Amino acid sequence: MINESQDRRQAERRFDQKNVEQGTVMPILKVEMLSGRTKEQKRELAKALTAEMARVTGNKPGTIQVIFAETSSANWATGGILLDEQEH
Numbered sequence: 001m002i003n004e005s006q007d008r009r010q011a012e013r014r015f016d017q018k019n020v021e022q023g024t025v026m027p028i029l030k031v032e033m034l035s036g037r038t039k040e041q042k043r044e045l046a047k048a049l050t051a052e053m054a055r056v057t058g059n060k061p062g063t064i065q066v067i068f069a070e071t072s073s074a075n076w077a078t079g080g081i082l083l084d085e086q087e088h
Helices: 001-024 039-057
Strands: 030-035 065-071
Touching: 030 039, 039 065
Parallel strands: 030 065
Antiparallel strands: none
16 A cells, blocks of 8 residues: 555656646746736736746746736735725
8 A cells, every 4th residue: 555655656746747847837826916907017917927937937838827816905904004094
């Protein structure tokens, strides 16, 4: 039983390493930011982040996902104070 388990883990590591080397793993970049960016800004950011991730990791651009999570200032706090209640 132990040998089967060890063999399976070794095979999984070889599979993972092969996919990393081929750039076929699926990295996901999650960008959390305040709401208000335009679609064009997000498009430009997604393109830049994808290109840089592909350059650094060797992943194929088509395997890289970028997720934008936008939050209102009423739902984001810094220093214990909601952003929409902070004095600027």
